[in-house]
Amino acid sequence: xxxxxxxxxxxxxxxxxxxxxxxxxxxxxxxxxxxxxxxxxxxxxxxxxxxxxxxxxxxxxxxxxxxxxxxxxxxxxxxxxxxxxxxxxxxxxxxxxxxxxxxxxxxxxxxxxxxxxxxxxxxxxxxxxxxxxxxxxxxxxxxxxxxxxxxxxxxxxxxxxxxxxxxxxxxxxxxxxxxxxxxxxxxxxxxxxxxxxxxxxxxxxxxxxxxxxxxxxxxxxxxxxxxxxxxxxxxxxxxxxxxxxxxxxxxxxxxxxxxxxxxxxxxxxxxxxxxxxxxxxxxxxxxxxxxxxxxxxxxxxxxxxxxxxxxxxxxxxxxxxxxxxxxxxxxxxxxxxxxxxxxxxxxxxxxxxxxxxxxxxxxxxxxxxxxxxxxxxxxxxxxxxxxxxxxxxxxxxxxxxxxxxxxxxxxxxxxxxxxxxxxxxxxxxxxxxxxxxxxxxxxxxxxxxxxxxxxxxxxxxxxxxxxxxxxxxxxxxxxxxxxxxxxxxxxxxxxxxxxxxxxxxxxxxxxxxxxxxxxxxxxxxxxx
Numbered sequence: 001x002x003x004x005x006x007x008x009x010x011x012x013x014x015x016x017x018x019x020x021x022x023x024x025x026x027x028x029x030x031x032x033x034x035x036x037x038x039x040x041x042x043x044x045x046x047x048x049x050x051x052x053x054x055x056x057x058x059x060x061x062x063x064x065x066x067x068x069x070x071x072x073x074x075x076x077x078x079x080x081x082x083x084x085x086x087x088x089x090x091x092x093x094x095x096x097x098x099x100x101x102x103x104x105x106x107x108x109x110x111x112x113x114x115x116x117x118x119x120x121x122x123x124x125x126x127x128x129x130x131x132x133x134x135x136x137x138x139x140x141x142x143x144x145x146x147x148x149x150x151x152x153x154x155x156x157x158x159x160x161x162x163x164x165x166x167x168x169x170x171x172x173x174x175x176x177x178x179x180x181x182x183x184x185x186x187x188x189x190x191x192x193x194x195x196x197x198x199x200x201x202x203x204x205x206x207x208x209x210x211x212x213x214x215x216x217x218x219x220x221x222x223x224x225x226x227x228x229x230x231x232x233x234x235x236x237x238x239x240x241x242x243x244x245x246x247x248x249x250x251x252x253x254x255x256x257x258x259x260x261x262x263x264x265x266x267x268x269x270x271x272x273x274x275x276x277x278x279x280x281x282x283x284x285x286x287x288x289x290x291x292x293x294x295x296x297x298x299x300x301x302x303x304x305x306x307x308x309x310x311x312x313x314x315x316x317x318x319x320x321x322x323x324x325x326x327x328x329x330x331x332x333x334x335x336x337x338x339x340x341x342x343x344x345x346x347x348x349x350x351x352x353x354x355x356x357x358x359x360x361x362x363x364x365x366x367x368x369x370x371x372x373x374x375x376x377x378x379x380x381x382x383x384x385x386x387x388x389x390x391x392x393x394x395x396x397x398x399x400x401x402x403x404x405x406x407x408x409x410x411x412x413x414x415x416x417x418x419x420x421x422x423x424x425x426x427x428x429x430x431x432x433x434x435x436x437x438x439x440x441x442x443x444x445x446x447x448x449x450x451x452x453x454x455x456x457x458x459x460x461x462x463x464x465x466x467x468x469x470x471x472x473x474x475x476x477x478x479x480x481x482x483x484x485x486x487x488x489x490x491x492x493x494x495x496x497x498x499x500x501x502x503x504x505x506x507x508x509x510x511x512x513x514x515x516x517x518x519x520x521x522x523x524x525x526x527x528x
Contacts, residue, residue: 014483019353021319022515029085030511032077034070046071047101047124048491049503053079054107057114065092067119069102070507074121076133082498082513093133100125104156111163120166122153128168130180142178147188148213149174155228160235169226176213184212191216197257199248220244227269232277239280241268247282247292259297262468264288269309274340275317281342283310289344291356298466301360305479308348316341316495345490345502352479360475
């Protein structure tokens with residue numbers, strides 16, 4: 001199909017597309033942005049636009065709230081979805097910050113009420129703020145003087161089921177556990193080693209009285225950014241992706257590393273769990289989506305469809321067909337056809353939808369792949385966790401010669417890309433690391449790693465294993481749908497029951513109605 005170009009020379013954006021379940025349509029009047037609808041102009045130097053949702057208990061069904069950041073501003077609106085047009089003149093809360101940008105945020109869905117909800121906000125200069133955007137009485141600052149960590153907050157999440165514990169990751173490669181009821185102290189924290197394992201170390205504060213942070217996790221090598229982390233839907237496991245190209249999966253309570261994977265090239269930027277906790281999907285600077293099996297502790301598939309870095313991956317629990325727990329843990333003849341719907345967005349402004357089916361998941365690794373230890377599958381997930389995922393859906397390298405060496409060892413020759421494209425990725429990956437890396441001094445005086453804490457990972461040892469199979473040793477998926485839906489790079493993707501929501505770097509948050517969920521044409525716009 002020919003590419004349509006508007007008068008400005010930009011490629012025409014898609015306003016609808018067809019899948020096996022029907023037609024998805026862009027709801028132009030359900031677009032959220034700044035109240036004056038003026039897009040953000042300084043995209044290159046700005047932090048990514050992120051989106052968070054919560055659904056307050058409301059007898060009238062009007063409890064949905066959306067939070068998003070644009071530049072130095074943070075907005076909270078009543079989210080009306082496909083039901084009504086967005087009213088940008090009445091934000092629930094609006095904040096403008098000086099000298100710092102909000103980078104990420106997360107609602108606490110455990111203790112929210114009809115007129116109160118706790119919202120965490122992380123910032124580019126390392127601080128963390130806790131606010132209540134409805135009552136506006138609550139406002140606390142953590143790491144206010146940047147004595148705990150001076151680097152950018154990259155991801156922030158409430159601990160599942162907790163009303164006061166939250167986890168914060170930084171570009172320094174550190175991850176911290178906070179208690180919102182405890183102070184941070186007036187001097188730099190001093191740490192003592194609590195636990196250490198392959199590629200990670202965990203510390204506690206050496207203090208007479210308990211204070212924040214409760215724990216400090218050092219992931220990978222010093223100064224390598226943690227780009228994102230995600231708790232499993234059952235709340236038992238924590239998946240972390242870093243700029244060093246590693247996915248690491250921990251048992252959260254025991255702090256044990258239970259599995260890992262290595263990127264095909266460059267850093268991993270995003271991570272998500274399947275609704276049944278059986279698969280972890282990551283995306284990153286190799287332009288691929290990578291599917292890792294928790295039960296088998298191996299990469300089971302890669303998806304090739306994006307033409308630049310993958311910024312967000314998210315499962316769609318409403319169109320995924322899942323089996324029961326026994327279907328995953330026992331080899332029975334009564335096979336249940338599974339199909340996971342995955343979405344991804346990237347810096348190429350494309351939305352990709354993927355169907356991950358049984359014929360892909362049941363393929364065995366080739367005989368060339370060297371074995372690594374496989375642990376027993378035991379995720380403690382059941383059908384209730386799958387249902388909760390549906391009902392409580394919220395948003396939530398080195399130098400060039402080394403990069404080339406890694407690519408050659410991985411068998412990049414079998415990767416159907418042009419040399420210029422490969423060069424593009426190598427230069428971007430190097431630049432990405434320079435942007436995300438910080439010196440050890442940036443972690444704060446009390447946080448510098450000692451020789452006993454030094455952690456090293458040799459990525460070369462994983463090449464050709466289940467954690468990093470060569471390109472011809474792993475099934476390759478093609479996207480079900482791949483559409484350009486924005487002019488600027490896409491930075492957020494959230495699936496909801498009646499729609500999905502995507503955001504782009506110029507500050508617009510788009511709502512796409514699912515098939516059959518759009519109101520009559522008279523309520524919105526008519527699509528050609």
